[in-house]
Amino acid sequence: MNQFRMNVMVCGGTGCMASDSDKVIQNFEKLIKEYEYDKEVQIVKTGCFGFCEQGPIVKIEPDNVFYVRVHPEDVEEIVKEHIIKGRKVDRLLYQEPIKHEKIEQHKKMPFYKKQLRIALRNCGLINPEDIYEYIAFGGYEALGKVITSMTPMEVIETVKKSGLRGRGGGGFPTGLKWEYTRKFDSNTKYIICNADEGDPGAFMDRSILEGDPHSVIEAMAIGGYAIGAEEGIVYIRAEYPLAIERLSIAIRQARELGLLGKNIFGSDFHFNIRLKYGAGAFVCGEETALINSVEGKRGEPRNKPPYPAEKGYWDRPTCVNNVETFANIPPIILKGSDWFSSIGTENSKGTKVFALAGKVNNVGLVEVPMGTTLREIIYDVGGGIVGNHKFKAVQTGGPSGGVITEKDLDTPIDYEHLMEIGSMMGSGGMIVMDETNCMVNIAKFYLEFIMEESCGRCTPCRIGTKRLHEFLSKITKGKATMEDLDALKQLSYMIKDGSLCGLGQTAPNPVLSTLEYFWDEYLAHVKDKHCPTGECKVLAKYSISKEKCVGCTACAKVCPVDCISGKVKETHVIDQSRCIKCGACFDACNFNAVIKP
Amino acid sequence: MQIKSIEELKKIREKSMKKVMLREHGQEDADQIEVLVGMATCGIASGARETLNAIVDEVSKEGLENVKVIQVGCIGHCHSEPIVQVNMPGQKPILYGKVNSQKGREIVQKHIKGGNPLKEFIIDATFDRA
Numbered sequence: 001m002n003q004f005r006m007n008v009m010v011c012g013g014t015g016c017m018a019s020d021s022d023k024v025i026q027n028f029e030k031l032i033k034e035y036e037y038d039k040e041v042q043i044v045k046t047g048c049f050g051f052c053e054q055g056p057i058v059k060i061e062p063d064n065v066f067y068v069r070v071h072p073e074d075v076e077e078i079v080k081e082h083i084i085k086g087r088k089v090d091r092l093l094y095q096e097p098i099k100h101e102k103i104e105q106h107k108k109m110p111f112y113k114k115q116l117r118i119a120l121r122n123c124g125l126i127n128p129e130d131i132y133e134y135i136a137f138g139g140y141e142a143l144g145k146v147i148t149s150m151t152p153m154e155v156i157e158t159v160k161k162s163g164l165r166g167r168g169g170g171g172f173p174t175g176l177k178w179e180y181t182r183k184f185d186s187n188t189k190y191i192i193c194n195a196d197e198g199d200p201g202a203f204m205d206r207s208i209l210e211g212d213p214h215s216v217i218e219a220m221a222i223g224g225y226a227i228g229a230e231e232g233i234v235y236i237r238a239e240y241p242l243a244i245e246r247l248s249i250a251i252r253q254a255r256e257l258g259l260l261g262k263n264i265f266g267s268d269f270h271f272n273i274r275l276k277y278g279a280g281a282f283v284c285g286e287e288t289a290l291i292n293s294v295e296g297k298r299g300e301p302r303n304k305p306p307y308p309a310e311k312g313y314w315d316r317p318t319c320v321n322n323v324e325t326f327a328n329i330p331p332i333i334l335k336g337s338d339w340f341s342s343i344g345t346e347n348s349k350g351t352k353v354f355a356l357a358g359k360v361n362n363v364g365l366v367e368v369p370m371g372t373t374l375r376e377i378i379y380d381v382g383g384g385i386v387g388n389h390k391f392k393a394v395q396t397g398g399p400s401g402g403v404i405t406e407k408d409l410d411t412p413i414d415y416e417h418l419m420e421i422g423s424m425m426g427s428g429g430m431i432v433m434d435e436t437n438c439m440v441n442i443a444k445f446y447l448e449f450i451m452e453e454s455c456g457r458c459t460p461c462r463i464g465t466k467r468l469h470e471f472l473s474k475i476t477k478g479k480a481t482m483e484d485l486d487a488l489k490q491l492s493y494m495i496k497d498g499s500l501c502g503l504g505q506t507a508p509n510p511v512l513s514t515l516e517y518f519w520d521e522y523l524a525h526v527k528d529k530h531c532p533t534g535e536c537k538v539l540a541k542y543s544i545s546k547e548k549c550v551g552c553t554a555c556a557k558v559c560p561v562d563c564i565s566g567k568v569k570e571t572h573v574i575d576q577s578r579c580i581k582c583g584a585c586f587d588a589c590n591f592n593a594v595i596k597p
Numbered sequence: 598m599q600i601k602s603i604e605e606l607k608k609i610r611e612k613s614m615k616k617v618m619l620r621e622h623g624q625e626d627a628d629q630i631e632v633l634v635g636m637a638t639c640g641i642a643s644g645a646r647e648t649l650n651a652i653v654d655e656v657s658k659e660g661l662e663n664v665k666v667i668q669v670g671c672i673g674h675c676h677s678e679p680i681v682q683v684n685m686p687g688q689k690p691i692l693y694g695k696v697n698s699q700k701g702r703e704i705v706q707k708h709i710k711g712g713n714p715l716k717e718f719i720i721d722a723t724f725d726r727a
Binding site: 003004005007008040062084085086087126132133135136137138140141143145150256257258259265266277339 | 600670
């Protein structure tokens with residue numbers, strides 16, 4: 001084996017791949033070879049670093065220099081300057097958005113400072129396609145420890161004591177779930193990894209599977225040992241091709257080394273894992289629907305009880321855990337439950353991974369201790385709101401959650417506190433909205449998603465969500481009445497109470513929480529036929545300010561329907577009857593003379 | 598190959614450690630011994646690359662986990678290139694001049710591992726080092 005003196009770590013997550021990181025890797029490989037450095041410098045394709053906004057990311061070790069937005073054509077400069085001459089390429093260093101300082105070490109960036117990476121511990125650090133790298137960082141030691149020195153009940157006790165709760169959103173204590181599944185007597189039991197990540201804006205499960213697939217495999221084997229299952233199934237959506245590929249490679253490698261299969265670590269414990277592809281239906285994240293789908297039936301939920309712990313896959317005791325939950329297991333086994341429970345809040349232990357998206361500067365994947373406040377996540381880790389706009393709200397928990405406004409920004413995040421302020425943890429999607437976002441429109445967006453994803457089994461959800469969406473469309477078009485608003489609210493509660501599964505029961509949440517916090521905005525749409533943010537196109541009315549217009553003709557030039565008239569150096573006028581409200585004039589005007597809405 | 602015991606896993610782990618050691622060190626800054634190798638044009642021209650590789654090789658052979666070998670720019674004593682600076686925690690940095698690969702290996706053995714600086718190669722630097 002060659003001894004490399006330098007590692008070039010390039011992010012190979014989906015986000016960075018989409019901005020040509022595979023090309024960056026190819027260029028590095030080609031140039032390193034050309035300069036005959038290929039025996040000294042190793043190129044490593046890693047999982048997601050989390051700093052997706054700044055991708056593609058290239059980190060150089062041991063110098064600990066972190067380059068951002070590296071395009072394929074920048075590679076030559078990095079090779080010539082940094083790798084050959086040891087000089088940093090200044091222009092590719094991360095520039096902090098508030099103070100505009102250049103920062104070269106990732107630990108010093110505000111984005112990483114407040115983070116604590118447990119589930120994401122190996123993402124961005126190892127090559128996910130090389131089992132030996134995972135082993136080098138302590139991989140499979142937890143499995144070895146469990147099999148050779150612990151009884152299944154001791155494993156369950158450790159997980160229970162750690163306080164780990166389900167990271168899929170429900171927050172059910174993981175150890176308890178394992179204990180229930182162990183309790184039911186059966187020759188055959190199953191452990192299922194729920195990798196059906198469907199929340200709009202959430203991508204933590206995908207990133208873990210892409211960046212550190214072995215941690216999930218190891219944890220599933222540990223779980224299998226604890227509950228008495230010999231078969232594990234990963235239910236993964238087919239839309240995640242890269243995660244599927246890396247997971248398949250990882251399973252193959254684990255089998256080759258005997259870490260999956262018969263007599264693991266020389267014991268009489270056998271365990272194997274197979275993949276089951278889902279077609280990507282939101283409801284299949286719900287465990288009973290998921291189990292139906294794994295059995296090859298329609299992905300429809302059923303009533304609980306009986307819970308899957310008693311009657312799950314083919315009516316056998318089955319334990320379903322989320323990807324992120326599993327990723328926490330090996331560190332808990334190795335470092336102990338006390339270590340884990342020392343992190344977080346009273347009832348929510350450990351860390352949580354959030355997919356930070358929307359109008360924040362540092363869009364990306366972040367992992368923070370439970371109890372961190374929303375303000376810290378949005379302003380310190382997230383770097384604040386894009387373009388110095390004003391913060392308006394943040395949607396947590398996806399469609400099942402709700403919006404949180406300025407007044408609750410200092411709430412420490414954990415399962416209980418989020419419920420208290422009318423939202424929820426969910427899978428951890430976090431979409432930040434600023435003053436330019438119309439909240440009625442946001443509610444409409446979520447309802448459109450829910451409406452399309454409803455499995456159709458029960459009427460309140462199938463028809464109710466469609467009606468909700470119709471009401472919201474009417475409001476955004478300025479055609480709704482006050483009676484419609486009442487009906488909207490009433491229907492919301494009926495769907496909540498009457499639906500069969502979590503999808504329907506939480507479907508009206510975006511409506512109810514926006515109604516509560518942004519009632520004024522609904523009123524403006526209904527009474528004044530006016531959208532305060534201008535996002536609802538039908539209601540938008542563009543006009544030109546007589547005082548500010550200098551007659552530069554820029555607006556008239558871009559108008560696609562030629563409805564703006566006026567001579568050079570004279571005030572221009574928009575013909576409202578012909579305006580299609582595309583907003584092109586608003587974007588084109590350099591004098592703030594176009595008024596929106 | 599099949600892993601049949603936790604000892605076998607640990608053996609594989611030790612072997613694999615070498616491959617990722619550089620990264621582990623990049624992550625942690627406490628109690629690190631830093632070996633800086635001047636890799637400006639003058640350094641490279643006088644063979645700093647060979648020196649660097651020799652030091653990395655020696656550190657790895659000895660399995661020294663708390664040593665981080667970093668290439669840096671011009672250290673400023675062009676007449677004595679290749680230059681190697683050793684930073685031990687809590688001690689004043691020591692600057693070596695004209696370090697070929699053989700001397701590089703000696704520095705690792707005697708200074709870093711043994712704790713005895715190689716007096717004859719130390720440059721008598723007058724600046725107060727960083």
